[in-house]
Amino acid sequence: xxxxxxxxxxxxxxxxxxxxxxxxxxxxxxxxxxxxxxxxxxxxxxxxxxxxxxxxxxxxxxxxxxxxxxxxxxxxxxxxxxxxxxxxxxxxxxxxxxxxxxxxxxxxxxxxxxxxxxxxxxxxxxxxxxxxxxxxxxxxxxxxxxxxxxxxxxxxxxxxxxxxxxxxxxxxxxxxxxxxxxxxxxxxxxxxxxxxxxxxxxxxxxxxxxxxxxxxxxxxxxxxxxxxxxxxxxxxxxxxxxxxxxxxxxxxxxxxxxxxxxxxxxxxxxxxxxxxxxxxxxxxxxxxxxxxxxxxxxxxxxxxxxxxxxxxxxxxxxxxxxxxxxxxxxxxxxxxxxxxxxxxxxxxxxxxxxxxxxxxxxxxxxxxxxxxxxxxxxxxxxxxxxxxxxxxxxxxxxxxxxxxxxxxxxxxxxxxxxxxxxxxxxxxxxxxxxxxxxxx
Amino acid sequence: xxxxxxxxxxxxxxxxxxxxxxxxxxxxxxxxxxxxxxxxxxxxxxxxxxxxxxxxxxxxxxxxxxxxxxxxxxxxxxxxxxxxxxxxxxxxxxxxxxxxxxxxxxxxxxxxxxxxxxxxxxxxxxxxxxxxxxxxxxxxxxxxxxxxxxxxxxxxxxxxxxxxxxxxxxxxxxxxxxxxxxxxxxxxxxxxxxxxxxxxxxxxxxxxxxxxxxxxxxxxxxxxxxxxxxxxxxxxxxxxxxxxxxxxxxxxxxxxxxx
Numbered sequence: 001x002x003x004x005x006x007x008x009x010x011x012x013x014x015x016x017x018x019x020x021x022x023x024x025x026x027x028x029x030x031x032x033x034x035x036x037x038x039x040x041x042x043x044x045x046x047x048x049x050x051x052x053x054x055x056x057x058x059x060x061x062x063x064x065x066x067x068x069x070x071x072x073x074x075x076x077x078x079x080x081x082x083x084x085x086x087x088x089x090x091x092x093x094x095x096x097x098x099x100x101x102x103x104x105x106x107x108x109x110x111x112x113x114x115x116x117x118x119x120x121x122x123x124x125x126x127x128x129x130x131x132x133x134x135x136x137x138x139x140x141x142x143x144x145x146x147x148x149x150x151x152x153x154x155x156x157x158x159x160x161x162x163x164x165x166x167x168x169x170x171x172x173x174x175x176x177x178x179x180x181x182x183x184x185x186x187x188x189x190x191x192x193x194x195x196x197x198x199x200x201x202x203x204x205x206x207x208x209x210x211x212x213x214x215x216x217x218x219x220x221x222x223x224x225x226x227x228x229x230x231x232x233x234x235x236x237x238x239x240x241x242x243x244x245x246x247x248x249x250x251x252x253x254x255x256x257x258x259x260x261x262x263x264x265x266x267x268x269x270x271x272x273x274x275x276x277x278x279x280x281x282x283x284x285x286x287x288x289x290x291x292x293x294x295x296x297x298x299x300x301x302x303x304x305x306x307x308x309x310x311x312x313x314x315x316x317x318x319x320x321x322x323x324x325x326x327x328x329x330x331x332x333x334x335x336x337x338x339x340x341x342x343x344x345x346x347x348x349x350x351x352x353x354x355x356x357x358x359x360x361x362x363x364x365x366x367x368x369x370x371x372x373x374x375x376x377x378x379x380x381x382x383x384x385x386x387x388x389x390x391x392x393x394x395x396x397x398x399x400x401x402x403x404x405x406x407x408x409x410x411x412x413x414x415x416x417x418x419x420x421x422x423x424x425x426x427x428x429x430x431x432x433x434x435x436x437x438x439x440x
Numbered sequence: 441x442x443x444x445x446x447x448x449x450x451x452x453x454x455x456x457x458x459x460x461x462x463x464x465x466x467x468x469x470x471x472x473x474x475x476x477x478x479x480x481x482x483x484x485x486x487x488x489x490x491x492x493x494x495x496x497x498x499x500x501x502x503x504x505x506x507x508x509x510x511x512x513x514x515x516x517x518x519x520x521x522x523x524x525x526x527x528x529x530x531x532x533x534x535x536x537x538x539x540x541x542x543x544x545x546x547x548x549x550x551x552x553x554x555x556x557x558x559x560x561x562x563x564x565x566x567x568x569x570x571x572x573x574x575x576x577x578x579x580x581x582x583x584x585x586x587x588x589x590x591x592x593x594x595x596x597x598x599x600x601x602x603x604x605x606x607x608x609x610x611x612x613x614x615x616x617x618x619x620x621x622x623x624x625x626x627x628x629x630x631x632x633x634x635x636x637x638x639x640x641x642x643x644x645x646x647x648x649x650x651x652x653x654x655x656x657x658x659x660x661x662x663x664x665x666x667x668x669x670x671x672x673x674x675x676x677x678x679x680x681x682x683x684x685x686x687x688x689x690x691x692x693x694x695x696x697x698x699x
Contacts, residue, residue, distance in 0.1 A: 065539035083514025098507020208689020365518035
């Protein structure tokens with residue numbers, strides 16, 4: 001195998017998956033918050049609640065829309081750069097990816113379109129149902145992706161037929177502990193990201209003493225009170241994952257703790273099982289990822305403890321400007337934790353793409369390094385621009401605050417003027433009726 | 441099971457060509473249909489509620505391909521990496537333009553986004569032409585080259601544009617409608633032109649798909665036995681939801697939308 005192509009393909013996968021993951025983190029959490037806000041707004045019918053749905057919903061839509069296209073590259077990349085993977089493990093990996101795209105992603109996008117564009121057209125209960133379907137299918141989507149990833153990290157429920165992996169026990173694949181633990185960890189982490197994001201954006205407006213103090217005071221509290229339990233749940237799932245690491249991936253565990261003797265012992269054991277080779281993953285990436293994740297966890301823990309206490313006092317919520325600054329600065333923390341945790345999970349299992357079954361070097365497509373380099377450059381540039389675009393649009397809309405444009409803005413033409421409401425367009429004559437009769 | 445898997449693949453691929461083909465075609469023609477900022481916004485509003493639901497048909501097609509024909513998917517996609525890079529880049533640029541248009545500042549920003557939508561739509565259509573050229577000439581594992589590839593790409597892009605034009609005459613009002621109408625010509629009621637191009641669009645991937653050794657390269661029976669029935673159960677539901685969306689937004693557009 002050409003080492004150059006392998007390195008380029010790995011770099012491309014790391015950058016695109018990591019880039020996509022950053023979008024997902026906020027999308028998944030913020031969607032949940034928006035759905036809960038909309039449920040409250042639908043029942044209470046209070047304008048303030050409805051405005052909260054529209055403001056946070058607008059930020060969610062921006063992040064989703066820019067993030068969705070990064071997911072496309074991910075989906076096609078399995079076949080483009082890792083044809084060995086779909087060849088060897090396609091019977092299992094392919095099936096879960098297929099269910100993810102059709103059962104979850106398809107439904108999610110369809111209903112999101114309905115939610116965005118049907119704002120003033122659907123009955124309010126149908127509109128509420130639409131956002132809940134979007135949220136639930138987003139979770140289903142995350143679950144199926146982690147079933148795929150869980151299989152790569154800890155393959156279960158498979159058999160072998162003519163050198164290809166086949167599905168043996170579907171239930172075992174679906175209840176793979178490596179998938180379920182990661183699912184709990186990531187869902188809670190997504191809520192944590194959304195909580196920090198809400199608190200940070202609200203803190204900006206309170207710091208600026210904007211007239212929307214009631215709106216952002218409430219939002220800041222939601223953010224803070226969401227972050228604390230979300231952080232706890234994330235930590236619990238993370239802790240359990242650490243505990244099972246010894247049995248699932250002993251080498252990663254040894255590298256993480258930096259025990260040279262243990263590394264040598266596992267290396268010898270793996271050499272005996274799988275033949276000669278280097279089974280030690282990159283120490284810098286594995287340990288670096290884990291340490292960065294733990295440091296940001298510790299910082300977030302202090303912030304959450306202090307935040308829960310401070311948010312209980314009205315005066316602190318509206319007036320404590322130093323805290324506002326800290327909350328603004330803390331918005332990137334969950335992202336750092338997310339991405340470094342993912343680096344730890346993925347780089348620690350090297351050199352395997354399917355742990356113990358398929359090596360990364362045997363999974364990469366047979367491509368020329370020029371082709372691989374070109375696609376790396378194109379996708380990296382595009383992803384970088386998308387991340388900048390997303391950050392810019394999010395900042396722009398977060399700073400503008402809840403204004404009456406964008407999401408949910410009523411643009412029905414016949415409103416107001418002639419006193420009719422919405423139904424006017426039904427009566428407009430179809431321009432095609434004025435056509436001359438067809439000549440044959 | 442293999443036959444059902446092939447039918448699913450054909451269904452989603454044809455669905456993408458008919459549905460997303462319409463909004464991509466309209467996107468290709470945006471500068472001709474809409475001359476001013478406001479008119480262009482109207483043109484984009486004509487497919488705004490649909491395009492998110494339309495484009496996921498291609499995601500679903502890729503899903504069926506990777507789920508039911510995993511090894512074939514790997515060979516097909518890695519062989520055609522360059523074409524796919526072009527296709528995906530066009531798709532991304534187009535979507536980014538659509539979503540950001542109404543969110544940024546000023547008329548220059550909106551003009552840039554309109555250009556992104558137009559260029560992205562052309563890139564997607566031409567990439568599909570390039571992709572199909574290889575399938576139609578019976579060499580599915582490498583990008584097509586030579587005059588055949590160029591001609592096929594142009595012909596496919598023209599079909600996309602014609603399909604989008606038919607869609608535009610069904611959805612638009614005012615001056616953009618008049619322009620679309622003039623381009624379609626007096627070929628009967630507008631839906632007749634759309635129906636005709638829809639049949640051609642649906643036929644295109646089916647014709648190209650005959651070049652693929654699908655039946656021999658399907659996934660293992662256990663995988664198919666679980667996957668195909670599951671997909672068959674959800675597919676009618678997906679179609680029903682899409683039909684509901686098309687029904688909800690069936691009226692001609694007279695004003696701008698969220699985009």
